[in-house]
Amino acid sequence: MWTKLSAATVPEVERFDWFNDVISHSLMPLVLASERSADFQADAAALDLGAVQVSSFAYSHVRSRRTPALIRRGDPELTPALIAAAHGISVRRLYLLFRDGAESVSATVRRLRLERCRSDLARPEPAARPVHDIAARWCFGNAAAFSRAFREAYGISPTAFRRAAAQAGPYGRRPTG
Numbered sequence: 001m002w003t004k005l006s007a008a009t010v011p012e013v014e015r016f017d018w019f020n021d022v023i024s025h026s027l028m029p030l031v032l033a034s035e036r037s038a039d040f041q042a043d044a045a046a047l048d049l050g051a052v053q054v055s056s057f058a059y060s061h062v063r064s065r066r067t068p069a070l071i072r073r074g075d076p077e078l079t080p081a082l083i084a085a086a087h088g089i090s091v092r093r094l095y096l097l098f099r100d101g102a103e104s105v106s107a108t109v110r111r112l113r114l115e116r117c118r119s120d121l122a123r124p125e126p127a128a129r130p131v132h133d134i135a136a137r138w139c140f141g142n143a144a145a146f147s148r149a150f151r152e153a154y155g156i157s158p159t160a161f162r163r164a165a166a167q168a169g170p171y172g173r174r175p176t177g
Helices: 012-027 067-072 080-086 091-098 105-122 131-137 143-154 158-168
Strands: 002-006 042-048 053-059
Touching: 012 042, 080 091, 080 105, 091 105, 105 131, 105 143, 105 158, 131 143, 131 158, 143 158
Parallel strands: none
Antiparallel strands: 002 042, 042 053
16 A cells, blocks of 8 residues: 655645655655755655565655765665665656756766775875775776776876875975975
């Protein structure tokens, strides 16, 4: 039996907060934001099948901060299908959400992983770890492919970037004396 919820039954000023609470506490931990929370509309339905729950949502424009957490986990199997499933939407809907953006779902995942690698390479703490270990941590299994992707994105090899970051010192200042 489907359980149905509708924001229409909640006072307008409380709708967005209500929906955020329902989703983040009942379905998946995430943070939602909306520029139009005053006129927010949402409907949800859930079918509990024991080990599996099927959910359906219809809602006004929201932003979610769940996907970066999945990417931070370094899941090598992070695919559009997994991202869609984690957000309770279809793969088609996920692609529609990215349709008007500058990059595809996969390109966004790759860019975010490259950014994490770049951040790690700039920090002094993991300086003893080989570049390919840092790449592997962020799911780049092939060192040569990672190096090419990094150079394409930043115009410098990962090793040269690490060296330059170390020479720049903290806060980007060159060491003196």
